Amino acid sequence: MKILVCISHVPDTTSKINFTEGDTKFDTNGVQFVINPNDEFGLTRAMWFKEKQGASVTVVNVGGPETEPTLRKALAIGADEAIRVNTEAIDGFAVAKQLAKVIEDGAYDLVIAGRESIDYNGGMVPGMIAGLTNANFVNNCISLEVEGTNVTATREIDGGKETVTTALPLVIGGQKGLVEESDLRIPNMRGIMMARKKPLQVLEPIATETETTSVKFEKPAPKGAVTLVAPDNLDELVNLLHNEAKVI
């Protein structure tokens, strides 16, 4: 089985978020980047297929050279090879077009993407690449088994789970549940040293169009001060909720 894991290079959740160029661009200054958590769950599941079922695992990212450390980390965790499509990831559609080309050229059986990346949270790429490559698609995937070309997958649905059967070729939008947080791997020294020797191929992008343009980013309004109300002063509480917070 040939597996492709899509790796998004995203700011660490503890990073301070700022914007530049009149609030139209994310300011990457001083920001630490990591593998998108949903992708890391998927990559870890892919490692299981590699070790237990002899699958080969390629990781791919659409982005500039600054994303290579993230791909190297994926190689250090155990992926066999990496591909970087050398273009800025501008919107979901443009990224999906680039990935669809990689998927078609590489004839992958299983494509594991994250349900969404935690930077812009578009959540569009997995569905789009399934559509563009004519593959089956399971989103919000929390468990995945493959026997030959038969697949059993579980999706998270509102308030419960749904188990589905389908077949390869398949695209999933993965998330926590594919593996648990405690299963995530920290690359050891051997992994880090081997990552240096594994192929990281840089592909030039195909011509593609973007369907959206960012006009403005806004941060949530800063939290106001906390007002404490004495437990026996319910009138004051109602007054504040009504007149100041205007929620009742």
Add this chain to the structure above:
Amino acid sequence: MSNMYFTEEHQLFRQSLQDFLKKEVVPHIDKWEKTGTVERFIWKKFGEMGFFGLAYPEEYGGLNLDLFYTVILLEELQKINSGGFAANIWAHTYLAMTHVNKEGSHEIKEKYLTASITGEKIGCLCITEPFGGSDVAAMRTTAVKKGDSYVINGSKTFITNGVYSDYLVVAAKTDVDAGHNGMSIFIMDRDTPGISATKLDKLGWRASDTAEIAFDNVTIPASNLMGEEGKGFPYIMQHFALERLIMGINAHARAEYALEYARQYMSERMAFGKTINKFQALRHSFVDLYADMEMCREYNYMVASRLNNGEYVVKEATISKLKSTKMADEVAYQCVQFLGGYGYMEEYPMARLLRDSRLGPIGGGTSEILREIIAKMVIDKKEYKPAAK
């Protein structure tokens, strides 16, 4: 971070190590600080990750990497703020194992170095004695050759990993009348009859098992002699360069950690209607310390780079420890001040950092002894040469 010394692989290692420490070590630190015992499982995990083998030959399971991997290991160990845990790890990896690697025979390395790299065996280095600390040559522990054995008698004190280690690297006199030339280095298993250890209570480094060790007619095979008989003193002196640089690097790293913590704290703590990082008295004090820290760090990187290139940097490493440990103590003292009463509380990191830091100018050569060495080299133009092996 300086790109002059650190490549992308170094950074990947640093990140991986940070993730590992956060996940596997930090949750246990408070417990280990209380019990004075670093549990075994973590040594095994360090071994599995490959962290003990950074600087050692591939033949014995190591990775034979440049010294900047070691720099990263040391720095990140300081930044989880347990000088004692860090000491256990680096005393094993760079005090005990350095002697095993440099002086040990192939058989000794197969038995001890390999198991030290996997984390199955922990080592300690026993030089200091109750009557010979700074004055190393005054040691009284003896090793007398009897047929195919040596018989060791005497005592050691202040030994890091002294209680829980599996093997001991021990300096002893093989010729009591020969002064500097009468000292040799031996390796022995903890369970050899006649070895006993007592844990010592101390100001800081509380997670570390510092011990007094007694040797009562301890009989070991003659093949446990490491290197040549009588060469112990030059071997010890030779490795002091690395040891001192390590303590210099530890010092700049804990100072960097303390300053970063204080910087963040000062940007949030309010007094007189503003955050305290707006008070000029604190700003200037902070900047002076920051500048000293950065001077030490860059100097230490330069020394590490030269040591990595095979230069014998005994003077520079001595300067590194002298200056960096003093700077770190000043930073620790002042960072407690920046935090006010919170600096004095155990729930905040500065209290532990202050007491852990205090060992810097004492262990591995006191500042007074270091000044003596530098004075001999700079004023008297004395030259120190590496030992033969």
